[in-house]
Every structure is written in C-alpha cells, then in structure tokens.
C-alpha cells in the first residue's frame with residue numbers, strides 16, 4: 001500500500017541497521033504462511049487480496065491492535081489518525097518499493113500463493129469459524 005506521504009515513520013517498509021550501522025536491510029511483511037496477524041484479528045478484518053497479500057479491510061477493522069502484537073516481524077502497523085491497522089498489501093501486485101529502489105536491492109517475484117495460509121492458520125481459522133457458527 002502507499003500512504004500518500006513522504007514520511008518514513010508511516011511507511012510499511014522499514015530499514016534495519018546492523019553491526020553499528022555498517023550495513024542495512026529493508027524489511028516489510030513477508031506475507032508469512034501462518035498469517036499470525038490474520039488469525040489474531042477478532043473481526044476477520046485481514047483477508048487475502050487479489051495480489052495474494054494479507055490485507056486490512058478498513059471498513060471491518062475496529063483498531064484493536066491485536067494484529068500488531070501478533071505479527072512476529074513487527075510489520076503490522078497502526079495509524080493513530082485513521083485508528084486502523086495497515087500493512088504491506090503488495091500494491092496490487094506491483095510493489096512501489098521495488099520499482100523505486102535505485103539499486104534493485106528489492107525485487108518482486110510473483111510466486112504461487114495457493115498455500116499462503118499455512119496449516120496452523122487454516123486449522124485455527126476453521127476452529128474460529130466453527131465457534132462463530134454456533
């Protein structure tokens with residue numbers, strides 16, 4: 001996603017310094033198989049979009065921040081202005097970070113996403129849906 005701001009503190013891609021600032025590495029949501037953010041969300045506001053990315057549905061998000069705690073990579077963010085969570089949504093399949101990088105340090109590969117919900121997430125999601133259906 002693009003926040004529409006030139007403001008690193010609001011960006012969904014961050015840069016980590018290593019070894020006393022001698023090297024740096026960008027990081028953002030890995031679209032991890034287990035999708036902890038998605039399984040933690042109590043209202044089902046995180047879904048997989050057409051690009052295969054876990055994405056926040058703004059109209060459904062209630063701003064509880066559980067997903068920001070659940071993500072082990074620190075790549076789920078909370079916007080105090082909108083009171084919604086936000087994260088990388090792969091820009092619809094054409095990530096702006098990859099096209100903006102002047103050294104091609106970031107590249108985007110379109111890979112099979114059919115199993116991007118891991119076993120744990122699939123099992124837990126089924127359990128949550130079963131409880132809700134009662």
Ligand code: SF4
Nearest residue numbers: 041061062064065067
């Ligand atoms: S902040 Fe929004 S997306 Fe995150 S867990 Fe709460 S309702 Fe779900």
Ligand code: SF4
Nearest residue numbers: 029030032036037071
């Ligand atoms: S925000 Fe975190 S938990 Fe959610 S898919 Fe990305 S890396 Fe996984």
